[in-house]
Amino acid sequence: MSDEWAIRTTGLTKRFGRRTVVDRIDVAVPRGAVYGFLGPNGSGKTTTIRMLLGLAAPNAGEMWLLGHRMPAAARQVLPEVGALVEGPAWYPFLSGTDNLARFDAANPAMRPRDRQRRIAAALDRVGLSHVAKKKVRAYSLGMKQRLGIAAALLAPRQLLVLDEPTNGLDPQGTREVRALIRSLAEDGTTVFVSSHLLSEVEQICTHVGVMSRGKLVAQGDLTALRRLHRPRLVIETPDVERALRVLDDLALRDVQREQTHTGSTEPRISAELDGVLPEDVCAALVHAGVRVRGLRPDHGSLEDVFVSLTGEGFDVDG
Numbered sequence: 001m002s003d004e005w006a007i008r009t010t011g012l013t014k015r016f017g018r019r020t021v022v023d024r025i026d027v028a029v030p031r032g033a034v035y036g037f038l039g040p041n042g043s044g045k046t047t048t049i050r051m052l053l054g055l056a057a058p059n060a061g062e063m064w065l066l067g068h069r070m071p072a073a074a075r076q077v078l079p080e081v082g083a084l085v086e087g088p089a090w091y092p093f094l095s096g097t098d099n100l101a102r103f104d105a106a107n108p109a110m111r112p113r114d115r116q117r118r119i120a121a122a123l124d125r126v127g128l129s130h131v132a133k134k135k136v137r138a139y140s141l142g143m144k145q146r147l148g149i150a151a152a153l154l155a156p157r158q159l160l161v162l163d164e165p166t167n168g169l170d171p172q173g174t175r176e177v178r179a180l181i182r183s184l185a186e187d188g189t190t191v192f193v194s195s196h197l198l199s200e201v202e203q204i205c206t207h208v209g210v211m212s213r214g215k216l217v218a219q220g221d222l223t224a225l226r227r228l229h230r231p232r233l234v235i236e237t238p239d240v241e242r243a244l245r246v247l248d249d250l251a252l253r254d255v256q257r258e259q260t261h262t263g264s265t266e267p268r269i270s271a272e273l274d275g276v277l278p279e280d281v282c283a284a285l286v287h288a289g290v291r292v293r294g295l296r297p298d299h300g301s302l303e304d305v306f307v308s309l310t311g312e313g314f315d316v317d318g
């Protein structure tokens, strides 16, 4: 498998009993990407991550991490991969440093001689040096999550896999973790991050894969996915019937009467622009005597694209 992919799977499948929870997915994460693995709860994200990390065995399909076949190359590859899955359980009465020391000591590949230096560097990387000696029970959730990322960074990593790293965090904690992910990516680490929050993926990711009911329904860089939305034109006018005839004459597609929103009394219609310029539609409407009270192109949001792909909404409150 080509070296350009940090993660690649083909036909990856996991069944629990008769239920297929991951269904023949082809994941492609380019090196250097921040890849958002987006999907509602229960869509199969954690199961996929567990397979990638060798924590669960696939029923079918193939996978490669950093160009190496998994799970065959697990011993060689996994030391290059930092992971945060279901947040580590910390000892609340030990400090951040002492918790990381226990974590580090559990890994036989780590040289004890460098332990303190390694821990100090990891804490510094996630911005926790100032609380290194504080007991973890005094840490905020965001700090605990950053400590989890510090644990994943005790060794130099080419790839970081983070399962819902901002889940349960308050807005401040969320911002801290997002900023950390961005800065890790700037250092050249590939980051694979799962989330059920579209806004989160939009803010930090370069690429996205969308899971829905075990299937990967869309994948690519964010700009390319945005292009999947066909721009529409929204017109506000009291002369709906006349306007509809004009749009029909212009052969615009998917002409719809929009539901009137509370607070807005003006009837609205919309249509796919399909290459026609908004100003030409406006001129035709005015020429036909339609009173145009409002006219604007709607380029749509990423959410529109994903809802149309999955038929499900996303939690858009970051």
Ligand SMILES: Nc1ncnc2c1ncn2[C@@H]1O[C@H](COP(=O)(O)OP(=O)(O)OP(=O)(O)O)[C@@H](O)[C@H]1O
Pocket (backbone or CB within 6 Å): 016, 021, 039, 040, 041, 042, 043, 044, 045, 046, 047, 048, 164, 196
């Ligand atoms: N060990 C298991 N045995 C049986 N079913 C399982 C097991 N693990 C997961 N599932 C089921 O597989 C489906 C996918 O779960 P998974 O945890 O991968 O989804 P997810 O997208 O990560 O969602 P969440 O964010 O809620 O964890 C769910 O319906 C879940 O109940």
